[in-house]
Amino acid sequence: MEEMQASEYIIYTDMDGTLVDHDTYSYDAALPALELINKKNIPLIFCTSKTRAELEVYCHKLDIHHPFISENGGAIFIPLDYFDFPYDHTKQIDNYNVIELGVGYNILESNLKEICAKIDCQVIGFGDMDVDEVCQDTGLDRECAALAKQRDYDEAFRIKSPAPKDELLEQEIRKRGFNYTKGGRYYHIMGNNDKGKAVHILTDLYRTKWPGVKTIGLGDSLNDLPMLMAVDIGILVQKPDGNYDPSITSPNIKQGTGIGPKGWNQELINILE
Ligand SMILES: [Mg+2]
The missing domain is CATH 3.40.50.1000 (HAD superfamily/HAD-like)
Structure with missing residues (x-):
């Protein structure tokens, strides 16, 4: 170069x-x-x-x-x-x-599911949605939605359960050493990054x-x-x-x-x- x-x-x-x-x-x-x-x-x-x-x-x-x-x-x-x-x-x-x-996506997804079961919190993540559902939820076209589903290091999700389940979810995610944050549309679980x-x-x-x-x-x-x-x-x-x-x-x-x-x-x- x-x-x-x-x-x-x-x-x-x-x-x-x-x-x-x-x-x-x-x-x-x-x-x-x-x-x-x-x-x-x-x-x-x-x-x-x-x-x-x-x-x-x-x-x-x-x-x-x-x-x-x-x-x-x-x-x-x-x-x-x-x-x-x-x-x-x-x-x-x-x-x-x-x-x-x-941290690898599968680890994040399985930990999120375990935590949600433990605290009885309903979430819907990218891993739970097919391409059409991601289109509908994000307003992206089909092609872009498929690319958005190719996740390696971060699971994006919505919380269906009412507050204060969100706070409990954050605590449990952090207790396991993962990071938790919020973007414009979704919550995120990720590694220590x-x-x-x-x-x-x-x-x-x-x-x-x-x-x-x-x-x-x-x-x-x-x-x-x-x-x-x-x-x-x-x-x-x-x-x-x-x-x-x-x-x-x-x-x-x-x-x-x-x-x-x-x-x-x-x-x-x-x-x-
Ligand atoms: Mg933004």
């Missing part, structure tokens, strides 16, 4: 409700900033609950050839030859070096190359909090109703102006222009 042009920034971004609209999954409102990022050769790193298969579609559509972080920090996928120095990674698959931080841990590891690799590089992170929900705390400039975009996620209150995180991709666009243009 040719020498990467040094960049002043790297940008980590959540997808659903942040770069892409919560309901329509469109990123049209973010196109001006996307163009600017492309022009300035700034690495744009997807950091999301989405699966590797879903992210590869976005990489293709947006012509992005940078590393990405899937399933709430479950793994970092780095294109082979992206960094011109050796670094620790778990394995090589296809055209990536993979740094695995998460989160978006922030993955961001730290990847940022260290970039700083080996570009010591002074500054990091920006954008998100909309609780599962973004560790990422927003792990970057130099953390930006929270507005939810579809115009509010900010009430669980994110750190004064170090900027409340951006604009809902989802509109806020994403405006805040990045303000910084980069």
Whole structure:
């Protein structure tokens, strides 16, 4: 690979409700900033609950050839030859070096089922839904829903039982050493990983190359909090109703102006222009 042009920034971004609209999954409102990022050769790193298969579609559509972080920090996928120095990674698959931080999906799914039986909590997870049900629940088309079901490190689920079963569920998940978080649509059970841990590891690799590089992170929900705390400039975009996620209150995180991709666009243009 040719020498990467040094960049002043790297940008980590959540997808659903942040770069892409919560309901329509469109990123049209973010196109001006996307163009600017492309022009300035700034690495744009997807950091999301989405699966590797879903992210590869976005990489293709947006012509992005940078590393990405899937399933709430479950793994970092780095294109082979992206960094011109050796670094620790778990394995090589296809055209990536993979740094695995998460726990296998089957372990998560079986622990979730055991816990739910133990505390008598009703949940419905991606593993319980067929492709049509995922379509219906997410508004994704069939093709995208099938890619969303290809989960390796994170089970996404809804809680059917009324409160306070959710609190009990969180306690039991944490007692077993797993992480629990919430995105725009779903709760998540995962290993001892989160978006922030993955961001730290990847940022260290970039700083080996570009010591002074500054990091920006954008998100909309609780599962973004560790990422927003792990970057130099953390930006929270507005939810579809115009509010900010009430669980994110750190004064170090900027409340951006604009809902989802509109806020994403405006805040990045303000910084980069
Ligand atoms: Mg989101």
